[in-house]
Amino acid sequence: MFENYLMPESASTIAPRVDALIWVLTGMSAFFFFAVVAALAFLAIKYRKGSDANRDLAHPDNDALEITWTVLPTILAVVMFVVSTAIFLQYRQIPEGASEIYVTGKQWMWKLQHPSGKREINSLHVPVGVPIKLTMTSEDVLHSFFVPAFRVKQDVLPGRYTTLWFEATKPGTYHLFCTEYCGTDHSRMIGSVTVLEQADYQRWLESDDSVMASNLTPGEALYAKHGCVTCHDGGDAARGPMLAGKYGTEETLNSGETIIIDDEYIRESIYNPQAKLVAGYAPLMPVFKNLINEEELFLLIEHIKSMEDTEASN
Amino acid sequence: MHTIAEAQRSAVFPEVNYLSARHTVASWLFTVDHKRIAMLYLVTISIMFALGGSFAALIRLELLTPAGDLLDSDTYNKVFTLHGVIMIFFFLIPSVPATIGNFLIPLMIGCKDLAFPRINLLSYYLYLLGATFAIIVLVRGGVDTGWTFYTPYSSTYAQTEVFYATMAAFAAGFSSILTGLNFIVTIHKMRAPGMSWFRMPLFVWAHYATSLIQILGTPVVAITLVLLATERIWGVGIFNPNIGGDPVLFQHLFWFYSHPAVYVMILPGMGVISEVITCFSRKRIFGYTFVAFSSLAIAVIGFLVWGHHMYVSGQSVFAGIVFSFITFLVAVPSAIKVFNWTATLYKGEITFEAPMIYAFGFMGLFLVGGLTGILLGSMGADVHFHDTYFVVAHFHYVMVGGMVMAFMCGLHFWWPKMTGRMYNETLGQISGILVFVGFNLTFMPQFLVGYLGMPRRYHVYSEEWQMLNVMSTLGATILGLGYILPAIYFPWSLFKGAPAGDNPWDAKGLEWETTSPPPTFNFDEENMPVVTEEAYAYVIERNTLGAR
Numbered sequence: 056m057f058e059n060y061l062m063p064e065s066a067s068t069i070a071p072r073v074d075a076l077i078w079v080l081t082g083m084s085a086f087f088f089f090a091v092v093a094a095l096a097f098l099a100i101k102y103r104k105g106s107d108a109n110r111d112l113a114h115p116d117n118d119a120l121e122i123t124w125t126v127l128p129t130i131l132a133v134v135m136f137v138v139s140t141a142i143f144l145q146y147r148q149i150p151e152g153a154s155e156i157y158v159t160g161k162q163w164m165w166k167l168q169h170p171s172g173k174r175e176i177n178s179l180h181v182p183v184g185v186p187i188k189l190t191m192t193s194e195d196v197l198h199s200f201f202v203p204a205f206r207v208k209q210d211v212l213p214g215r216y217t218t219l220w221f222e223a224t225k226p227g228t229y230h231l232f233c234t235e236y237c238g239t240d241h242s243r244m245i246g247s248v249t250v251l252e253q254a255d256y257q258r259w260l261e262s263d264d265s266v267m268a269s270n271l272t273p274g275e276a277l278y279a280k281h282g283c284v285t286c287h288d289g290g291d292a293a294r295g296p297m298l299a300g301k302y303g304t305e306e307t308l309n310s311g312e313t314i315i316i317d318d319e320y321i322r323e324s325i326y327n328p329q330a331k332l333v334a335g336y337a338p339l340m341p342v343f344k345n346l347i348n349e350e351e352l353f354l355l356i357e358h359i360k361s362m363e364d365t366e367a368s369n
Numbered sequence: 370m371h372t373i374a375e376a377q378r379s380a381v382f383p384e385v386n387y388l389s390a391r392h393t394v395a396s397w398l399f400t401v402d403h404k405r406i407a408m409l410y411l412v413t414i415s416i417m418f419a420l421g422g423s424f425a426a427l428i429r430l431e432l433l434t435p436a437g438d439l440l441d442s443d444t445y446n447k448v449f450t451l452h453g454v455i456m457i458f459f460f461l462i463p464s465v466p467a468t469i470g471n472f473l474i475p476l477m478i479g480c481k482d483l484a485f486p487r488i489n490l491l492s493y494y495l496y497l498l499g500a501t502f503a504i505i506v507l508v509r510g511g512v513d514t515g516w517t518f519y520t521p522y523s524s525t526y527a528q529t530e531v532f533y534a535t536m537a538a539f540a541a542g543f544s545s546i547l548t549g550l551n552f553i554v555t556i557h558k559m560r561a562p563g564m565s566w567f568r569m570p571l572f573v574w575a576h577y578a579t580s581l582i583q584i585l586g587t588p589v590v591a592i593t594l595v596l597l598a599t600e601r602i603w604g605v606g607i608f609n610p611n612i613g614g615d616p617v618l619f620q621h622l623f624w625f626y627s628h629p630a631v632y633v634m635i636l637p638g639m640g641v642i643s644e645v646i647t648c649f650s651r652k653r654i655f656g657y658t659f660v661a662f663s664s665l666a667i668a669v670i671g672f673l674v675w676g677h678h679m680y681v682s683g684q685s686v687f688a689g690i691v692f693s694f695i696t697f698l699v700a701v702p703s704a705i706k707v708f709n710w711t712a713t714l715y716k717g718e719i720t721f722e723a724p725m726i727y728a729f730g731f732m733g734l735f736l737v738g739g740l741t742g743i744l745l746g747s748m749g750a751d752v753h754f755h756d757t758y759f760v761v762a763h764f765h766y767v768m769v770g771g772m773v774m775a776f777m778c779g780l781h782f783w784w785p786k787m788t789g790r791m792y793n794e795t796l797g798q799i800s801g802i803l804v805f806v807g808f809n810l811t812f813m814p815q816f817l818v819g820y821l822g823m824p825r826r827y828h829v830y831s832e833e834w835q836m837l838n839v840m841s842t843l844g845a846t847i848l849g850l851g852y853i854l855p856a857i858y859f860p861w862s863l864f865k866g867a868p869a870g871d872n873p874w875d876a877k878g879l880e881w882e883t884t885s886p887p888p889t890f891n892f893d894e895e896n897m898p899v900v901t902e903e904a905y906a907y908v909i910e911r912n913t914l915g916a917r
């Protein structure tokens with residue numbers, strides 16, 4: 056039972072590494088702490104008033120000692136820094152081919168969307184042993200996505216995408232918390248992450264109650280509804296660039312710059328199309344800022360990506 | 370060697386002193402005497418501490434159970450916000466500098482007053498103005514942004530008294546700037562003949578470093594709060610991305626001040642410890658120059674580490690790495706101080722009066738606070754710890770375990786000088802021990818519960834954390850008792866305390882060479898002090914030591 060009071064559950068590939076780091080740093084700190092406290096106690100007792108300790112030459116300043124206890128901690132600090140940073144970089148290296156889930160935070164709930172278009176609120180189902188990448192944004196204030204058992208946390212910002220990845224190692228249900236104060240029900244902006252065996256996950260994906268009757272995915276439906284098709288289908292009448300197969304490729308802007316077409320860029324193209332114009336095209340694309348919310352945006356992005364898939368397989 | 374008891378038996382309360390100079394209320398409210406202003410501050414910040422403390426009590430009571438049963442969530446959010454705002458801007462930042470520092474700096478360097486006595490009074494009234502705004506916030510229903518005022522919640526979404534709260538911090542900030550300015554000029558220009566820079570008590574060095582931070586850092590937070598108010602009132606897009614702003618910019622500006630402010634809240638305390646440790650071990654400080662320069666190093670390097678609050682905020686990985694590296698380095702000067710204090714005990718003649726008990730308590734608690742800071746400075750570990758109770762425990766160890774302990778330590782040490790009266794020594798020792806034990810019981814469990822994943826600012830929490838929270842509340846009760854005791858025996862001593870005599874601790878330093886309480890112009894005006902020896906010229910009188 057004690058482990059519940061000392062160690063949080065550990066259920067991701069990075070968790071044991073972070074724990075190791077934490078315990079090494081704690082061990083080092085404890086060593087310093089006990090060394091200084093022992094020295095304080097020893098000196099305080101030995102040299103208490105009235106004791107018969109030797110007090111000859113009671114005023115030594117000792118530069119060698121000063122330099123030692125300046126240089127040694129500095130070296131130790133640099134070593135700790137290097138180790139800590141190495142672990143942090145693992146947090147930021149998103150593995151190739153991680154499966155992508157989109158997260159929208161809003162006062163006071165988490166909305167999550169799977170690649171298939173399946174959506175959940177305040178609960179996330181993921182398969183064990185597969186790297187998962189979360190792309191996250193907020194519809195209002197700052198939030199922060201925290202799963203203690205995975206040792207992962209990332210702030211979620213309005214107007215921007217932030218990412219986070221993990222690979223779960225143990226089936227089970229774990230806490231999900233918002234850790235950036237966001238108003239009244241901040242402490243109720245919680246949920247759960249359920250890690251399933253891969254087969255169970257597939258079954259869960261398919262067993263769906265919420266998938267709509269229509270044969271369009273929600274992203275496709277939006278794409279049609281907002282008329283994106285009319286300008287972006289690559290046909291003769293199209294006034295905008297062909298989008299299928301473009302995700303992840305390079306695009307030349309009319310400023311001469313080149314950029315990679317990623318989530319953040321697509322978001323900008325839809326919310327603020329005039330900010331970056333594709334070379335050779337007129338600024339004709341309408342501003343969808345007030346027509347499409349963050350969640351729908353994720354659906355559109357997902358759809359634009361999937362158009363790549365069909366192109367490639369053709 | 371005369372003992373404390375002997376020194377006191379012969380002590381009489383001086384006829385002429387700054388307290389007895391004049392008795393009218395106006396003579397207090399319009400005083401320009403740094404000692405009287407220090408006393409005004411002392412009374413005011415004590416009230417604010419009690420107010421902030423009662424909010425803490427509400428928080429701990431609410432967290433006894435996982436459900437939100439005592440307060441509703443909006444109220445809870447206001448309570449922790451007010452606890453933070455009041456404790457930080459109205460207690461911790463002015464705590465040592467505006468009271469003990471204000472009182473002692475002119476005495477310690479041997480002059481009649483601060484360089485700008487009227488500005489000193491102005492700074493008190495600005496503080497009072499800020500405190501009034503804080504009270505207005507309270508009366509109008511509170512504020513719920515957290516003391517960090519993160520945007521866009523504070524600038525757009527919060528429905529509470531954000532404007533008055535920023536004005537409160539703004540006014541208190543200017544008070545702090547003026548105090549810092551006054552100290553710097555005073556220390557440069559008004560030292561007594563013979564008081565060279567390296568003969569100054571380390572308390573004065575610490576305040577010099579603190580003042581630098583106050584005058585360089587505080588204007589930045591002031592302008593940040595103005596920008597926040599501008600966005601909130603006129604909808605000018607600065608921090609809210611929906612109107613073209615950047616919420617992370619706010620965090621950069623905020624922490625650019627608020628990290629160095631952490632050192633405003635600890636450096637003066639370190640100054641106190643240097644004075645007390647030397648006095649009660651009858652020793653020169655070990656490594657004077659190292660301790661002095663470590664204060665400056667902390668002040669300078671402390672300006673370059675603010676991004677360690679933002680590893681998961683969306684700031685770039687590269688920025689995070691640079692901030693983390695400098696954060697590891699800033700730990701070194703603090704370590705140097707601790708090592709030197711420890712070495713000062715070597716071959717000393719140590720006694721354990723109340724101030725010394727507090728000083729030992731400070732060292733234990735500050736060590737824990739500093740060392741856990743290393744875990745938070747580490748990017749790999751901070752991803753997990755950020756915004757959990759681990760952080761709450763860490764900064765309470767530094768701010769309360771460090772600064773409040775040091776404040777109490779200094780108050781006990783210089784109380785006889787400030788008031789001319791001795792407090793009850795036994796009660797002083799008991800309160801020191803109660804505070805130490807209660808504090809650890811309150812905040813040690815919070816490290817654990819943070820590691821287990823309990824986020825900060827949570828009104829309701831998961832059941833498995835209840836036991837640790839109950840321990841914490843229990844500890845807070847003991848801690849509260851430890852603070853209530855001095856609130857009784859200090860005022861009591863004003864009326865019933867034995868006269869202290871000029872130098873009850875047989876301490877070194879110019880402040881002990883005048884009467885207790887000192888006269889209005891600090892020293893005998895015909896006979897201003899001249900300094901002929903280094904600081905802490907304590908000698909151990911061997912013949913009192915018995916056989917060796």
Ligand SMILES: [Cu+2]
Nearest residue numbers: 233235237241
């Ligand atoms: Cu939240």
Ligand SMILES: [Cu+2]
Nearest residue numbers: 628675677678
């Ligand atoms: Cu900081």
